[in-house]
Amino acid sequence: MNTLRAAWLVALKDLQLEMRTKEILTSTGLFAVLVVTLGSLAFYTDPISSPNVAPGVLWISILFCGILLIGRSWALERENDAVFGLLLAPIPRPSIYIGKTISALVLLVAIELLLVPLCLVFFQIEPAGILLPLLALVFLGSLGFVSTASLFSAVGIRTRARDLMLSVLVFPLVAPALLASAVATRELFAGAGMTEVIGWMRILLAFDLLFVGFGVWVSRHLLAET
Amino acid sequence: MKPPVLRCRHVTKRYGKFTALKDLSLEVYEGEIFALLGPNGAGKSTLIHCITGLAKRSEGSIEVLGFDTVNDFRTTRRLVGLVPQEIGYDPFFTPLESLMIQMGLMGVEPNRSRAESLLETFALGDKRDAYTRTLSGGMKRRLLVAKALVHDPRLLFLDEPTSGVDVELRRELWQEVEDLRTAGTTIVLTTHYIEEAEKLADRIGILHKGELLLVESRESLLERHGGRPLEDIYLELIRKADGRHAA
Ligand SMILES: Nc1ncnc2c1ncn2[C@@H]1O[C@H](COP(=O)(O)OP(=O)(O)O)[C@@H](O)[C@H]1O
Ligand SMILES: [Mg+2]
Numbered sequence: 001m002n003t004l005r006a007a008w009l010v011a012l013k014d015l016q017l018e019m020r021t022k023e024i025l026t027s028t029g030l031f032a033v034l035v036v037t038l039g040s041l042a043f044y045t046d047p048i049s050s051p052n053v054a055p056g057v058l059w060i061s062i063l064f065c066g067i068l069l070i071g072r073s074w075a076l077e078r079e080n081d082a083v084f085g086l087l088l089a090p091i092p093r094p095s096i097y098i099g100k101t102i103s104a105l106v107l108l109v110a111i112e113l114l115l116v117p118l119c120l121v122f123f124q125i126e127p128a129g130i131l132l133p134l135l136a137l138v139f140l141g142s143l144g145f146v147s148t149a150s151l152f153s154a155v156g157i158r159t160r161a162r163d164l165m166l167s168v169l170v171f172p173l174v175a176p177a178l179l180a181s182a183v184a185t186r187e188l189f190a191g192a193g194m195t196e197v198i199g200w201m202r203i204l205l206a207f208d209l210l211f212v213g214f215g216v217w218v219s220r221h222l223l224a225e226t
Numbered sequence: 227m228k229p230p231v232l233r234c235r236h237v238t239k240r241y242g243k244f245t246a247l248k249d250l251s252l253e254v255y256e257g258e259i260f261a262l263l264g265p266n267g268a269g270k271s272t273l274i275h276c277i278t279g280l281a282k283r284s285e286g287s288i289e290v291l292g293f294d295t296v297n298d299f300r301t302t303r304r305l306v307g308l309v310p311q312e313i314g315y316d317p318f319f320t321p322l323e324s325l326m327i328q329m330g331l332m333g334v335e336p337n338r339s340r341a342e343s344l345l346e347t348f349a350l351g352d353k354r355d356a357y358t359r360t361l362s363g364g365m366k367r368r369l370l371v372a373k374a375l376v377h378d379p380r381l382l383f384l385d386e387p388t389s390g391v392d393v394e395l396r397r398e399l400w401q402e403v404e405d406l407r408t409a410g411t412t413i414v415l416t417t418h419y420i421e422e423a424e425k426l427a428d429r430i431g432i433l434h435k436g437e438l439l440l441v442e443s444r445e446s447l448l449e450r451h452g453g454r455p456l457e458d459i460y461l462e463l464i465r466k467a468d469g470r471h472a473a
Contacts, residue, residue: 001333017319020319084280084314089303
């Protein structure tokens, strides 16, 4: 079985499980709504300054939801030693990581489809003309973030100190990508031109390629047999 | 004699500075039931993990039907099945779903009727649509056996499948093991219940502190010791080895 097909099976298993329990989507979804509401209440001043604040609230929500969601997805695997089924299968170890990343990304995007409109409404930002580029920015930012965060949850399969690892290693690693995402979103809200936004997308895409490549490479060792 | 299904040569396994397996060589032959006995911590699970790909040997070679378990892991993992010592399961999938998913992961076409017949075999037919977490411990263990069989392995490892299992279920499990062997599967099992190994196994290996003290057919072992119970022979060997270690 090739790596991508195996990864797809792993992702499918996760998504099937989520369709069953809806645990991650409900808990993370509620959390997202809470963060955005709180953020908009706390930081909203007037329609002029709100486009400056909204990107921060949006990306903080994405960050929190992502961490929550990824941690949960790997915890489910670990809790009942369910991961045995994966480790015994004739599939290369990176495909477990890739599959988990795909399923986490799908779930995060689902949450974001709720989060983004909510943000626009609460901060009174006119969606016309910016919705598509905004979604693209959100997707690109999330991809880089998820692929890195997933990596450090994978460590948890082997070590106890997973949460520590996650915070210590993920945040500095994804910081540049998250900053770029937030700044790009702010520029977009401030009425930046398409060429400028595409420039930001290029940067994010470069980050993504770097993080995904790094993830696949490192996961081979992280998930390796003890 | 038939060619070996499993061939371990000079296998050493270290966890950091601790050596869990020392220069271990072992062959297991087609169609036999091989019982691996040994006290807790002897390295039974470690050996099985090195073969099935959960652990990585430090030295030596391991082949399943001539395929190396590291270089040809895709092939060997299709050939072996493992019922792990710890009960692992997906709590929110039903037994039927678990089997179907495992088929996919093992690289065989998910086949509902085969999954159903496996569940029947392990008396889980009426539980096939229940959440796995609602199953009793014994049922979960039977599901694990079914899961280990979805890809029709040629070599099946049962790592203490009867620990914490009641007498009735234990009998049933051993019957199933016999049936599997009759159907042509080679079986390696570890157990605490030595009298069971005595009844079931064709050959017996005794592992102690990472070293194989003995590998012999059950018949010749019992004969050599004038028909004494296997348990006595086992204890004597372990004590002797302990004495040697202490010295
Ligand atoms: N992942 C591991 N890391 C470190 N030591 C281990 C690990 N797994 C097993 N061991 C050690 O290896 C020895 C053999 O363990 P194991 O193979 O589980 O024994 P058995 O299955 O015969 O009871 C034990 O001393 C155990 O503590
Ligand atoms: Mg063991």
